[in-house]
Amino acid sequence: MATVAALGLGATAHAEQIIRLSTTTSTENSGLLAYLLPAFEVKTGAKVHVIAVGSGKALELAKNGDVDVTLVHARAAEDAFVAAGYGVGRRDVMYNDFIVACQASDPARIKGGKDVIAAFRRIAAANVKFISRGDNSGTDVMEKSYWKLAGAMPPASRYLSAGLGMGEVLNMAAELQACTLADRATYATYQARTGLAVMVQGDPRMFNPYGIIAVNPARHPGINDKGARALIDWITSPEGQGKIASFRVGGQQLFVPSASVP
Known part of the structure; x- marks a missing residue:
């Protein structure tokens, strides 16, 4: 998988670069995304637009090409989504x-x-x-x-x-x-x-594992594939995984990072 820098999303990237992310209400309601995404946005100059719904709806949005990348916790549905050709490059993120x-x-x-x-x-x-x-x-x-x-x-x-x-x-x-x-x-x-x-x-x-999946650009040529892969790269990188591990509510760690080298 290409690096953030190789995708042209480094410090010189334009602020109007938009990455559309569908995800679950748990990542939004818990405050995790508000904690994580600013660091990615500062690093890349991109802006992540979040749509927080249930995992089924999040995958449906991805299937229709309404988002660029999806972060969900429904492993059987995720595997079916990839097997059907709607998504590529699923990565473990956390649990x-x-x-x-x-x-x-x-x-x-x-x-x-x-x-x-x-x-x-x-x-x-x-x-x-x-x-x-x-x-x-x-x-x-x-x-x-x-x-x-x-x-x-x-x-x-x-x-x-x-x-x-x-x-x-x-x-x-x-x-x-x-x-x-x-x-x-x-x-x-x-x-x-x-x-x-x-x-x-x-x-x-x-047990409740979360995975992140890029929408297949072959299905939806107009999506922001580079942005999706940049977000996947970052959230599964040591920096992103470290941020996930350090997220606390009331002193309690709520997510355990689980990304590994594909």
Whole structure:
């Protein structure tokens, strides 16, 4: 992969250079992008325009050529996106994990558990509401897979499909005294305002990797392929990975860098 300098995006690059990035609400809601992107923009003279939606929508925007590059957390969908020829050069960027969050009183009696499927069965059986993202995001897809493995779901009266981003769903869960599945980064960012507590964590099935993919210029010749590759180069470089590692909320590291040489 070419370097930033080789792409003509070094210190002499024009400020009007635009790179369109579709990404998940977790990278936006957590504050990670606001922390990361200014360093890239200063280094390259480029400007990154961010569209933060669920992973499914982010990949759809990339598929349609409405963005130049996408950063998501839905590995099966990412692999299918690349296999179908819509994206090229997928790289690992970072990972964190999912957690089950509920009101601190623990109405489903799942606190301290490490088996997410057992926890979902308890939620289905308990008199507690569950708020789903319902937006085909990476979190939503993972949640649906847990219900399938659990072999049970709450009745419609206790299962609310919000069609919203993670931060909004956490606020809803707090207001309705409900449980939800969340990525750790957004949960940590919203914890103080919601009062929700972590009930279940540590299940290997809750691993949450993020990847970055350039839109295939052969499909969409008008995209900014050089800019996309420059952003990929930087975010997977020692500098970008170091910035990811140093990002903290309340002293807690929320993402673990995972880029490797392709």
